[in-house]
Amino acid sequence: MNDDNLKTVNYPLITFILTFAGLTILMSMYITIPLTATWISEFSINETKAIWLSSAFSLCYAFSSLIYGPLSDRFGRKVFLVYGITFLTIITILCGFVENYELLLILRILQAMGASAFVPISLVYIADVLPAEKRLKALGFVSSSFLIASVVAQVFSTLVQETFGWHYIFLLLGLFYIVTSILTIVYLPKDTRVKHENSILTNFINIKNLFINRSLCISFLISFMLLFSLIGMYTILGTYLAAKPLYFTDEQILIVRATGLIAVTTSLFANNITRKFGVVQSVKCSLLVASLSLFLMAISPNPILSILFSLFFIACIALLVPVNISLINKNSAAQRGTAILFNAFILFIGASFGPMLASQLMLHTNSLVSFVIFGFVLLLGYVGAFFFD
Structure with missing residues (x-):
C-alpha cells in the first residue's frame, strides 16, 4: 500500500471486520455437529450419512485452501475475500431452502469452497x-474467533433449530454473511499485489519449496497438532464426563465446553506475551x-x-494459533499466501x-491412556520447537 493509503487505513476496523468474518464464517463448519439426529429424522438416513454433512465441509475446506494459496499470491488477497464471502452468502441462503439430503451435501461442499477462500486468506x-x-x-483477535466459533456455532444451531427449525440456521447465517460482504467490499482497503513473474502453474509446483525451509516444516508440524489435540481433547473429555460414574448430561457437557471461551482469550494477549518472552520461547512454553x-488431566x-x-x-x-501463524508469515517470504493456506490445510487435516x-x-x-497419548504428541512438538532457525 502507498503512503497516502496508509494514512487513511482504519486498522481497528479492519481487525473487527476480519474477526467478525472469521467467527461467522467458521460457524458454518460447526453448526451441523449438534444436528445429527435432526438429519437422520429429516432425511431418513443413517448416522454415517448424517455425519458427512459435517465431514464433507471440513475435508473440502482443507483441500480448497491448497488451491487458493498460489492464486492469491498471483492475483492479490482482496479479490478472493470478496469472491469467498459473496459465494458463501449465496450458497448458505440456498441451503435454507433445501429439502433433499444429496443436494444439501453438495451445497455444503460449495459452502466450504467459499469459506476457504476467505478465512485463511484473511490471515495473509x-x-x-x-x-x-x-x-x-x-x-490474535482473528484466530481467537476461529476457536470461539466452535462453541458459539453449536449453541446457535441448537437454539435456532429448537425455536424455528434447521432451515433458519442457514438463513440467519446468510444474513450475517450479507453484512460481512458489505463490510468487506466497502471498508477493507485493497492490498498491494506483489507482481510475480511465475505462472500460476509454477506457483502450484513451487509448493514443494515450502518444505525446504526447516522452520516452516516445524510450524506445519505444530499446526497439525493444534486442532488435532484440541478437538481430540474435547472428544475424550466429553466421553469421560458422559460415562459412568459421572453421567454428565448433554447440557452440562455443553457448559463445560463453553467455559473454554474464557481460556481462548489468551490469544488476544499474544502480542504482549511474545514481546516479553520472545516468539520461539512462547511457542516452546505453550x-x-x-x-x-x-x-x-489423565491423572x-x-x-x-x-x-x-x-x-x-x-x-x-x-x-x-496466532503466534505460529506469525512465524509462518515471517519465514515464508514471497510464498506467504501459499504457506498460510497450506497451513490451513494442515490445521483442518489435524481437526479431522x-x-x-x-x-x-x-x-x-x-481416558487416562487417551490423554497421555495426546500429551506425548504435543511433547514431540515441544522437542521440535528447539529446531527453529
Missing part, C-alpha cells in the same frame, strides 16, 4: 496490509504447558480438576484426525 491479508507492530494483535495439562482424581486443567490446555492452544483417534482410543482403552 493482515500481514500485507497491517504494519508489523499491529499484526500479531490482529492475528507446547510444554499444554502437554503437561493433558498429563494432569486427576475428580472431574473438576480435569476441567480446570483443560482450561490451561485451551489457553496454550489459543496462544499458539484428532476426534477419530480420540474416539478409537476411548473405545479400546480409557
Whole structure:
C-alpha cells in the first residue's frame, strides 16, 4: 500500500471486520455437529450419512485452501475475500431452502469452497496490509474467533433449530454473511499485489519449496497438532464426563465446553506475551504447558480438576494459533499466501484426525491412556520447537 493509503487505513476496523468474518464464517463448519439426529429424522438416513454433512465441509475446506494459496499470491488477497464471502452468502441462503439430503451435501461442499477462500486468506491479508507492530494483535483477535466459533456455532444451531427449525440456521447465517460482504467490499482497503513473474502453474509446483525451509516444516508440524489435540481433547473429555460414574448430561457437557471461551482469550494477549518472552520461547512454553495439562488431566482424581486443567490446555492452544501463524508469515517470504493456506490445510487435516483417534482410543482403552497419548504428541512438538532457525 502507498503512503497516502496508509494514512487513511482504519486498522481497528479492519481487525473487527476480519474477526467478525472469521467467527461467522467458521460457524458454518460447526453448526451441523449438534444436528445429527435432526438429519437422520429429516432425511431418513443413517448416522454415517448424517455425519458427512459435517465431514464433507471440513475435508473440502482443507483441500480448497491448497488451491487458493498460489492464486492469491498471483492475483492479490482482496479479490478472493470478496469472491469467498459473496459465494458463501449465496450458497448458505440456498441451503435454507433445501429439502433433499444429496443436494444439501453438495451445497455444503460449495459452502466450504467459499469459506476457504476467505478465512485463511484473511490471515495473509493482515500481514500485507497491517504494519508489523499491529499484526500479531490482529492475528490474535482473528484466530481467537476461529476457536470461539466452535462453541458459539453449536449453541446457535441448537437454539435456532429448537425455536424455528434447521432451515433458519442457514438463513440467519446468510444474513450475517450479507453484512460481512458489505463490510468487506466497502471498508477493507485493497492490498498491494506483489507482481510475480511465475505462472500460476509454477506457483502450484513451487509448493514443494515450502518444505525446504526447516522452520516452516516445524510450524506445519505444530499446526497439525493444534486442532488435532484440541478437538481430540474435547472428544475424550466429553466421553469421560458422559460415562459412568459421572453421567454428565448433554447440557452440562455443553457448559463445560463453553467455559473454554474464557481460556481462548489468551490469544488476544499474544502480542504482549511474545514481546516479553520472545516468539520461539512462547511457542516452546505453550507446547510444554499444554502437554503437561493433558498429563494432569489423565491423572486427576475428580472431574473438576480435569476441567480446570483443560482450561490451561485451551489457553496454550489459543496462544499458539496466532503466534505460529506469525512465524509462518515471517519465514515464508514471497510464498506467504501459499504457506498460510497450506497451513490451513494442515490445521483442518489435524481437526479431522484428532476426534477419530480420540474416539478409537476411548473405545479400546480409557481416558487416562487417551490423554497421555495426546500429551506425548504435543511433547514431540515441544522437542521440535528447539529446531527453529
